[in-house]
Amino acid sequence: MGIQERKEREKEQRREEIISAAQKVFFEKGLQAATMDDIADTAEVSKGTIYLYYKSKEDLYLAVVLRGMDILLDMFLKITETDQPAIRKIGLFGDAYFEFFKANRKYFLMMDFYETPQFHKQVSEEMKQICSVSSQKIWTAFFDTIQQAIDDGMMRPNLNARQVAIMFWSNSNGLMRQMDRDPIYWHDAMGIDLEVTLKLSNSFLLEAMMTEKAKEIYKDMLTE
Numbered sequence: 001m002g003i004q005e006r007k008e009r010e011k012e013q014r015r016e017e018i019i020s021a022a023q024k025v026f027f028e029k030g031l032q033a034a035t036m037d038d039i040a041d042t043a044e045v046s047k048g049t050i051y052l053y054y055k056s057k058e059d060l061y062l063a064v065v066l067r068g069m070d071i072l073l074d075m076f077l078k079i080t081e082t083d084q085p086a087i088r089k090i091g092l093f094g095d096a097y098f099e100f101f102k103a104n105r106k107y108f109l110m111m112d113f114y115e116t117p118q119f120h121k122q123v124s125e126e127m128k129q130i131c132s133v134s135s136q137k138i139w140t141a142f143f144d145t146i147q148q149a150i151d152d153g154m155m156r157p158n159l160n161a162r163q164v165a166i167m168f169w170s171n172s173n174g175l176m177r178q179m180d181r182d183p184i185y186w187h188d189a190m191g192i193d194l195e196v197t198l199k200l201s202n203s204f205l206l207e208a209m210m211t212e213k214a215k216e217i218y219k220d221m222l223t224e
Helices: 003-033 036-043 047-053 057-080 086-103 105-114 125-151 161-181 183-189 194-209 212-217
Strands: none
Touching (some): 003 057, 086 105, 086 161, 105 161, 125 161, 183 194
């Protein structure tokens, strides 16, 4: 290994150590309460060293968000690589997103906060672009699968794949936010199991978009 290659490897290792330290701090304190001093202390480096890698706390926050995006993208890509028909993959995407939520709650909340308009005013254009590329990969996996189901004649031909994706995403996100905020209230006071509600509402959405042919072939996917 040459000197330059070793330096690059060491630089990348230091970057990952800084991100890991930031992740620990953000998971514990959130963006507002966390400081660059907290992250520097956790990473055991100077604050100046962190600024060599990231321009702001918000940029570093997005570096952690990218880790969550990578996990979700990997889950989605594994679905696209199966030999399941596209119409079934759509249901699997919903299941995978919920599993991601349960197993990676902190990442989910950070990704949710990332969508706040005020947050973007503090982020560099470079980090916005990096996150945009990763986000688009996740969306594309879902868009393409929905479009394939439409092309297969399993979903109504007048549907727009992007609009459909947004419907599923909005439905899932809204209910999962409630699960995170106050699941006991919904269960005890309202008698509602939000997990069951999530699965049911996604099933209703999909069934409403399926063609009669699809409903005949995939009767097991219909709600009772």
